[in-house]
């Protein structure tokens with residue numbers, strides 16, 4: 001297993017993260033347990049911010065909180081001077097409760113409800129990333145004359161779809177998100193927004209995908225958007241103050257992944273925008289980005305206790321852990337690959353190939369296929385690395401399995417930031433049948 005951030009093997013042959021022995025964490029907080037390396041999150045956040053500073057460009061680095069949101073995470077994001085991309089009333093509520101400044105929040109979503117939009121306006125969020133015509137109408141209705149105009153970005157789909165290891169350009173913009181850049185929709189949206197007294201059109205947003213390793217997709221997206229900005233400058237006498245190029249920067253899950261440093265993505269994006277701006281003879285807009293995975297992904301490790309094993313002769317050996325698709329749905333959903341190690345026996349030689357199964361009643365509940373590990377025994381502690389993004393945030397209660405706890409570790413100290421769910425939590429919203437029905 002590749003050791004990310006402060007992860008290392010200590011003198012006892014145990015995995016240590018943030019100066020804390022993971023076997024101690026398992027004893028204290030139980031398993032499964034999400035462990036976050038706070039120093040690594042800070043390092044990632046600072047490298048994105050620094051990259052913009054080095055380029056002398058006004059920017060906002062907005063943490064895409066869908067990757068992992070909790071009050072503690074939002075406090076950390078605030079401390080690091082990040083902005084925040086929230087995508088639902090729930091994320092917005094959590095951020096407000098964490099004391100995150102609303103003016104640094106950007107509300108996303110392809111189907112924001114009237115209530116969510118109202119909530120965002122009441123709190124004074126920094127920007128609403130408008131996704132469709134319906135939303136323009138609802139915001140127009142919600143706007144109260146004389147109040148601060150609603151700061152908006154229009155989300156555009158530039159006809160670029162980026163996938164894990166490659167990107168393809170599509171003539172057809174087949175996406176549920178945003179206004180089509182090439183089919184006249186954005187122009188209609190700009191007209192509507194500029195004609196209304198409700199809006200302050202800050203600029204445009206696009207997001208081309210997730211877990212992207214190349215910079216060409218971002219450059220191409222910037223070029224596509226600026227080709228249009230050139231047209232709009234003449235047609236609407238409008239130039240954007242902000243261009244948001246989204247998130248999607250890839251991380252290393254396994255040796256198959258070759259991520260680029262944050263600085264590299266930022267440089268290429270800024271250079272592409274600067275080139276366009278020069279050609280258009282316009283002022284440099286603020287550049288906003290929205291990294292999620294690349295801020296928290298490799299900072300997260302999940303600890304599991306090993307339980308049962310099953311040998312299928314001449315086929316494979318299944319080793320089951322006390323979690324699974326309930327705390328990490330990514331292997332089942334995307335065939336995502338992970339690395340793992342025995343956290344309590346880091347010095348032991350790899351002796352067998354096993355497959356790591358979850359405990360759900362579902363054959364697809366597998367975390368890792370065919371991984372080499374030392375001979376595995378019940379109660380060994382398995383660490384799966386790089387589970388910091390879209391692990392806890394996509395966790396669920398399938399089979400009524402309680403969600404794990406989350407701890408932050410830094411400088412030899414561990415802090416519980418999300419409690420483990422209890423069975424009581426599991427039934428908290430259940431309402432028993434009335435006695436008339438059950439005798």
Ligand SMILES: Cc1ncc(COP(=O)(O)O)c(C=O)c1O
Nearest residue numbers: 064207210247248290291292293
């Ligand atoms: C609009 C938007 N911004 C940002 C992100 C964050 O992406 P990632 O976690 O890959 O950086 C996403 C998710 O893909 C997204 O949909």
Ligand SMILES: N[C@@H](CCCC[NH3+])C(=O)O
Nearest residue numbers: 066210211330334389390
């Ligand atoms: N949830 C996905 C990525 C979606 C990103 C949000 N638009 C993942 O785990 O990789």
